[in-house]
Structures are given as C-alpha cells and as structure tokens.
Amino acid sequence: MQKSLPLKRKVYPTLLLTVGVLLLCVLLAVSLGSVNIPLVTTLLALWKGISNQAREGLEVIVWDVRFPRVLMGMLVGGCLAMSGATYQGLFRNPLADPYLMGVASGASLGATVGLILGVPNAWIPVLALIASLLSVALILLLSAQGKVLKTTNLILTGVVVGSLSTAISTYLMLNHKDDVRQVFFWTLGNLAFASWQNIQTMLPYLLVGGLFLQSLARPLNTLQLGEATAYSLGIPVDRLKWLLIIASSLTTAVAVSYVGIIGFVGLIAPHIMRRLVGSHYPVLIPMSALLGGVLLVAADLLARTLIRPSELPVGIVMTLVGGGFFLYLLRKNA
Amino acid sequence: MKRFVLSTIMLLGCAFATKYPLTIKDDLGSTVVIPREPLRIISMLPSNTETICALDVCDRLIGRDDYSNFPKSVEKVQAFGGLYNPNVEAIIAAKPDLVIASKYGKLAERLNQAGIPVIAVNPETYQDIFKKTTLLGKVLNREKQASALNIKVQAEVKKYEILARSVKTPKVYFEIDPAPYSIGPNSFMGVILAKAGGQNIIPAELGDFPKISPELVIEKNPQVILGLSLADAQKRPGWSSIDAVKNKKVIEVPWELNEMLGRPGPRIGEALKGLVKLLHPQLAKK
Numbered sequence: 001m002q003k004s005l006p007l008k009r010k011v012y013p014t015l016l017l018t019v020g021v022l023l024l025c026v027l028l029a030v031s032l033g034s035v036n037i038p039l040v041t042t043l044l045a046l047w048k049g050i051s052n053q054a055r056e057g058l059e060v061i062v063w064d065v066r067f068p069r070v071l072m073g074m075l076v077g078g079c080l081a082m083s084g085a086t087y088q089g090l091f092r093n094p095l096a097d098p099y100l101m102g103v104a105s106g107a108s109l110g111a112t113v114g115l116i117l118g119v120p121n122a123w124i125p126v127l128a129l130i131a132s133l134l135s136v137a138l139i140l141l142l143s144a145q146g147k148v149l150k151t152t153n154l155i156l157t158g159v160v161v162g163s164l165s166t167a168i169s170t171y172l173m174l175n176h177k178d179d180v181r182q183v184f185f186w187t188l189g190n191l192a193f194a195s196w197q198n199i200q201t202m203l204p205y206l207l208v209g210g211l212f213l214q215s216l217a218r219p220l221n222t223l224q225l226g227e228a229t230a231y232s233l234g235i236p237v238d239r240l241k242w243l244l245i246i247a248s249s250l251t252t253a254v255a256v257s258y259v260g261i262i263g264f265v266g267l268i269a270p271h272i273m274r275r276l277v278g279s280h281y282p283v284l285i286p287m288s289a290l291l292g293g294v295l296l297v298a299a300d301l302l303a304r305t306l307i308r309p310s311e312l313p314v315g316i317v318m319t320l321v322g323g324g325f326f327l328y329l330l331r332k333n334a
Numbered sequence: 335m336k337r338f339v340l341s342t343i344m345l346l347g348c349a350f351a352t353k354y355p356l357t358i359k360d361d362l363g364s365t366v367v368i369p370r371e372p373l374r375i376i377s378m379l380p381s382n383t384e385t386i387c388a389l390d391v392c393d394r395l396i397g398r399d400d401y402s403n404f405p406k407s408v409e410k411v412q413a414f415g416g417l418y419n420p421n422v423e424a425i426i427a428a429k430p431d432l433v434i435a436s437k438y439g440k441l442a443e444r445l446n447q448a449g450i451p452v453i454a455v456n457p458e459t460y461q462d463i464f465k466k467t468t469l470l471g472k473v474l475n476r477e478k479q480a481s482a483l484n485i486k487v488q489a490e491v492k493k494y495e496i497l498a499r500s501v502k503t504p505k506v507y508f509e510i511d512p513a514p515y516s517i518g519p520n521s522f523m524g525v526i527l528a529k530a531g532g533q534n535i536i537p538a539e540l541g542d543f544p545k546i547s548p549e550l551v552i553e554k555n556p557q558v559i560l561g562l563s564l565a566d567a568q569k570r571p572g573w574s575s576i577d578a579v580k581n582k583k584v585i586e587v588p589w590e591l592n593e594m595l596g597r598p599g600p601r602i603g604e605a606l607k608g609l610v611k612l613l614h615p616q617l618a619k620k
Contacts, residue, residue: 034547056575061549064572121512121566174419177401185513192514192548195571309550310540 011283014276018290022074025294029070029301030062034309037062064196072194072258073300074293077265079206079255081292082213083248084266085273085285089220090244091151098252098266101158101245105165106135107256112169112183116176124186125198125257132253135161140245149241188313189262191300198258209251210289216244217281224279263315265295268322275329295322352475360453361437368451371475372432376414376425379436381599382455383408385467386434388483388600389476397428404593404601417441426450432473457598460525464488467600483600490603491529494610498531501614506532507551507578509561510543514551518542522598530609532558552576558613559584585612 031037037045037058045062048055055063083098091100099105110131114124143149143157173180219240222230231237256262269292270284277287299318304311356368376397377383383402386395392407400416402408412428415421417439425433426448435441437454445452453473457466464484471480508517508527517523519534521542527534535554536544548570551559556578559567564584567573578584587595591612594605611618 034549035553058553060572060575061552064575065549065552068571122569174416177416181511181515182513185511190513193570195569304547309537309547310544311547313545 011277011287014273015287015290018287018294022290022294022297025297025301026070026074029073029297030066032301033061033066033304035061068196068199069191069194069300070297071199072191073297075199075202075206076191076255076259076262077269077292077294077296078289079210079251079292080262080266080296081269081273081288082210082285083252083255084292085270085281085288086213086216086220086244086248088270089224089279089281090241090248091155092224093155094271095267097263098248099162099261099263100155101249102135102139102162102165103132103249103252103256104261104263105162105169106132107253108183108187108261109135109165109169111186111260112172112179115179115182115186116172129253129257131165132256133249135165136245136249136253140242147238147242149238149245151241154245185313186260189256189260189315189318191259191314192311194259202254202258205254206251209247209254212243212247213251214282214285216240216247217285220244221281224281261315262296262318264319264322265292265299268326269295272326272329352472352477354475356473358453358469358473360442361456362442362454364442364446364454366451366453368432368453368473370431372451372473374429374431375474376428376430376433377402378414378417378420378433378441379456380404381457381597382434382466382470384597384599384601385470385483386474389467389471389474389479391474391476394474396430397425422448434470458522459520460522460598460602463522463598463600463602466598487600487603491606494603494606495529497617498529498610498614501531501617503531503533504557504583504613505535505554506558506560506613507535507554507556508532509559512562512566513545514548515543515545518544523595526595526602526606526609530606530613532560532609532613548573557581557583560612561587587612 031039031042035058041058042062045055045059048059049063049067080098084096087096087098087100088094107128110127111124114127119127139154139157139161142161143153169183173183219235222233222235223237223240227237270288273284273288273291277283296318299321300314302321303314303317306312352371354368354370357365358368359365373394374396375386375394377386377395378399380399380402383395383398384404386392387405387408392405395408395411397414398408398411399420400413414425417436420439420441422441422444425445431451433445433450433452435445435452435454437456442452442454455466455469457463467480467484471477506527508523509515510517516536517527517534518536518541519528519538524534535551535556536546540546552572552575555576559576559578562584563586564579564582567579567584573579591605591608594601594608
C-alpha cells in the first residue's frame with residue numbers, strides 16, 4: 001500500500017479512456033448475446049424503450065433483457081469497486097475486499113434459508129439484504145470495545161462470523177439436496193434476470209451509499225497517514241471507521257441482493273485504478289467505480305457469449321479476465 | 335395380451351436362471367464377482383430401489399438411501415444417508431451381501447476397501463433404463479421378471495407416445511432449475527418430452543442439462559413453458575412477450591410427477607402419461 005497520496009497527472013486521460021471503454025462495452029453488450037442484434041434495431045429499441053412505445057421481437061430482447069442486465073452489471077461492479085477501495089483504505093490492507101465484513105456469507109445464508117423454505121422469489125433479495133446487514137451488525141457488536149473499533153479485531157471477528165454463516169449454509173445445503181444447485185448458483189453470482197424493476201428498487205439505496213462513501217473520501221485520505229496522525233489532525237477516527245463500515249456494507253449488501261455474490265471485481269478494480277491514478281481517495285473512489293462497471297459488464301458479456309446460447313457463471317469469467325489483466329499490470333510495473 | 339406375454343415368459347422361465355458365481359462389469363468399469371444370490375441388499379439410488387421392488391425382491395432390501403421413497407413400503411427400510419454423506423460404517427455393520435451404489439460420490443470405492451461386495455449402477459439415458467433393469471435382473475436372479483418389466487414399461491411408453499401423436503406438438507421450454515437450467519433433447523428427460531409430444535426448443539449441441547441464456551427462450555418463443563409458475567414467468571424481464579406467457583400456458587410440474595420424471599426407473603411410463611396430460615389437457619380423459 002502506498003503511504004503517500006500522490007495524485008498522478010494522468011487522471012483526465014484515464015477518465016476519458018475508462019468512459020470510452022465503458023461506452024464501447026455497453027454498446028457491445030447490448031448488441032451481442034445469444035442472438036446478435038444489428039445496431040439499427042438496438043437504437044430503435046432504445047428509442048422505443050425511452051419513449052415507452054410497444055416493442056416487438058428482437059427489440060424486447062434489447063430493451064427488456066439486455067439493457068437492464070448491462071446497467072445492473074455497471075451498478076453492481078461500480079458499487080463493489082467503491083466498497084473495495086474504501087475497505088483497502090480503512091484496513092490499509094491490499095487484500096481487503098467488499099466482503100471482508102461478512103456481507104457475502106450473511107447474504108448467502110439469507111438466500112439459502114429463503115430458497116430452502118421456498119419463499120417467493122421476490123423475497124430472496126430482501127432476505128439476503130437483511131441477513132447480510134445483520135451479520136455486519138454482529139461483527140461490529142462483537143468487536144467493538146465501547147466506541148473503539150480495533151482494526152485487527154474487526155478483521156478476525158469478520159472471519160469468524162463469516163465462517164460460521166458459511167458453515168450453517170453448507171449444512172443446510174447438505175440436508176436439502178434439491179435446492180443445492182440454486183443456492184450454489186446464487187453464491188456464484190448471476191445477472192441473467194436483472195430487470196428495470198430491480199434497478200429501480202436498488203438505485204436510491206445505491207446512490208445514498210455511493211454518495212456517503214464519496215463524502216468520506218477526504219477523511220479516509222488522512223487515515224492513510226496512520227490512525228494516531230489522523231487523530232492528531234482532528235479526525236474523529238473511531239466515528240469515521242463506524243461510518244465507513246456502515247456505508248460500505250449498505251452499498252455492498254444492496255448491490256449483491258439481486259444478483260448474488262460476485263467476487264473479485266471489488267478487490268481488483270481499486271488496485272488497477274491505484275496504479276493508473278494514484279491513491280488520492282476522492283479521485284480513486286469514483287474512478288474505481290467506473291472501472292468496476294467496465295470489468296463486470298465485460299465479464300458478463302464474455303460469460304454470455306463464449307459458449308452461447310449457454311452461459312458461464314459470471315464470477316468465473318470475472319476471475320479469469322480481471323486476474324489476467326491485473327497480473328499483466330503487476331509485471332509491467334515491476 | 336399382457337397375460338399371454340407373461341405366461342409365455344413363464345414357460346421360458348427355466349432358461350432364465352442366473353448361474354452363480356456371476357461376473358459382471360459395473361458402471362465404474364470394475365469387474366465384480368457375485369458369489370451367490372444376494373439376499374441382503376442395500377440400494378443407494380432411488381431409481382435402482384424402484385427397479386429392485388418392481389422386480390419383486392423388495393423384501394431383500396435391508397437398507398436404502400435417504401431419498402428412496404417409492405414404493406411406499408421402502409420408507410420402513412433403514413436409511414443410510416445420501417449420495418455425498420453415506421453412513422459407510424453403518425452400511426458395513428449391516429453386513430449386506432450386496433450394495434447397489436451410485437458411481438458418483440466415492441461410496442463404491444470405500445466399500446470395496448472394506449470388503450463389502452458393491453456394484454455401481456447408474457441409469458442415465460433413456461435406453462439405460464432397460465439395460466440396467468436387465469442387469470439388475472441378472473444380478474438378483476430375476477431375469478424373467480426383468481424382461482417382463484421391460485416389456486411392460488415399453489408397452490406403456492408406446493401407448494402414450496402414440497396417444498400424443500394424435501395432437502399438434504407445441505414448442506416447449508422445460509425449466510428444471512431457475513438459474514435457468516433446461517434439458518437437452520438427448521437427455522432421458524428430453525426423450526420423454528419428445529415422446530409426450532413436445533418440441534424441445536433447446537438445441538442438442540448444448541448438452542443434456544445446459545444452463546441457458548434467458549434471451550434464448552424469448553427468441554425461440556415457445557408455446558408452452560413447463561417447470562415454473564405463470565407469476566414467475568411474467569416477472570422475468572422481457573418474458574411477457576413469449577407466446578406461452580401471453581396465452582397463460584406456463585405450467586408448474588406437480589411435485590410427484592417431477593420426481594418421476596427425474597428418475598430413470600420403472601415409473602417412466604407413468605411419468606410420460608403425466609407429462610402428456612400436462613401438455614395436452616384435451617387428452618386427459620383417455
């Protein structure tokens with residue numbers, strides 16, 4: 001982790017490049033899939049969708065299936081990257097990812113219980129969200145000493161609570177063999193059924209969480225100098241930690257509630273951006289969000305098209321693509 | 335007719351006795367020697383349990399897996415766990431003279447090491463149903479019952495297959511899991527779907543149980559959707575444009591029928607009957 005916080009001059013070119021790549025990815029992602037759709041049809045579907053006219057045939061696929069899927073990928077990837085960047089800054093640990101505070105294992109447990117009890121599909125995201133927030137709350141409760149949060153305690157408690165949730169989920173799966181595959185797929189992440197409605201439901205929470213994280217970026221910067229230094233500079237360190245964990249957890253939990261656990265993007269996007277624009281958090285956080293969006297949209301595009309009309313789980317593709325790119329960057333800068 | 339077939343087979347019966355020790359090759363490719371007629375059997379796969387009982391040797395079962403639930407009488411038999419968590423120690427302690435296991439899940443290997451005679455039998459394709467019945471008949475000295483059972487099941491399948499040919503065949507999408515997973519035409523469920531008079535929208539090259547893109551279903555536009563509720567189908571993005579959803583031809587498969595369809599065993603004729611009635615309600619009276 002870099003201690004100093006240089007803002008590299010390459011921010012604007014990188015911003016332009018990332019936005020350009022994002023637009024290209026979106027365009028490709030709505031045109032390619034189990035059926036390839038000509039650009040004219042795509043634009044027509046976009047127009048009809050925005051002006052709310054009746055759509056037919058391929059236009060339905062573009063507007064009602066692909067657009068929400070791509071947008072969901074952007075939102076989820078972006079949110080996970082923001083949380084990842086925040087946690088890496090808060091714990092000053094390059095291996096921190098959005099799931100460090102038990103969000104993933106909690107969400108999986110919630111979804112597992114829901115799927116096994118056979119609750120209606122619409123309630124699965126709600127259960128996942130509640131369970132993940134509960135597990136974060138439990139971790140905070142168990143590791144807080146009064147108002148003080150010790151970083152090491154937090155991480156270790158997170159590991160214990162996370163393992164406990166995973167163990168319970170696994171036990172439940174073993175005893176309900178018929179639901180295992182469904183649960184398993186939920187834990188691998190799946191953007192297949194993203195809809196405009198899901199996006200509408202999530203968007204307000206994600207915006208609040210995202211702005212919340214952005215507003216904490218400056219104090220997070222100061223925290224990089226070490227907790228004692230930040231404290232002497234007048235930063236309320238403990239309160240800042242609480243706020244950071246709550247904001248990150250909320251954003252992550254909402255992001256994964258509909259699409260399941262998508263790994264790796266939240267770990268890798270901030271690291272890649274750090275190498276491009278440096279560790280100045282007010283810049284790093286929104287840039288990471290952009291890149292997270294790009295990575296997830298690209299991974300989902302590959303997942304949908306590599307063996308079409310079958311699909312690969314997006315998490316697996318994400319790991320291959322993101323991991324490969326990151327290793328390349330590491331070697332280049334070595 | 336049935337009686338005639340049976341009596342003919344009875345007459346030929348004397349030519350149908352298994353000679354022990356019997357050497358067979360099981361589904362793991364191992365050569366197994368069965369020294370004498372097995373009288374204490376543990377079956378660790380529901381479809382095999384059904385076949386054993388249909389061969390009239392249900393009373394020889396001293397154990398089963400957790401999921402064997404048909405015929406009803408096997409529920410009284412001791413259960414020894416499932417595919418991934420079999421209770422190996424209890425199986426050994428029960429002193430079976432034959433365990434009929436699945437080739438998946440490593441149980442066969444562990445029982446072999448303990449010196450318990452074990453064969454792995456997994457019916458997977460449609461043809462396997464009859465091949466494995468014949469094999470089990472041979473192993474259990476019930477060869478004539480096995481061929482009678484095969485003839486009976488095939489006759490039943492034929493009957494409903496012919497019945498289904500009398501009506502139009504709709505394009506069908508059959509979902510077995512909401513990820514979504516479907517069934518390919520070469521899988522045994524796919525064969526049954528075709529016999530029931532449904533045109534499967536899944537291309538064969540995707541394999542037997544592919545995870546598919548929801549767009550594919552929109553593009554293929556099936557007239558009937560099986561395996562989920564209308565409400566769920568309507569909720570999926572873009573699916574309300576599918577004919578099956580528009581015409582409310584989205585049908586949940588009843589739990590019991592689903593279980594029969596998922597088991598390549600002696601109730602496959604009955605499963606086909608259920609599927610025909612689900613797909614073509616106009617035939618339900620026949």
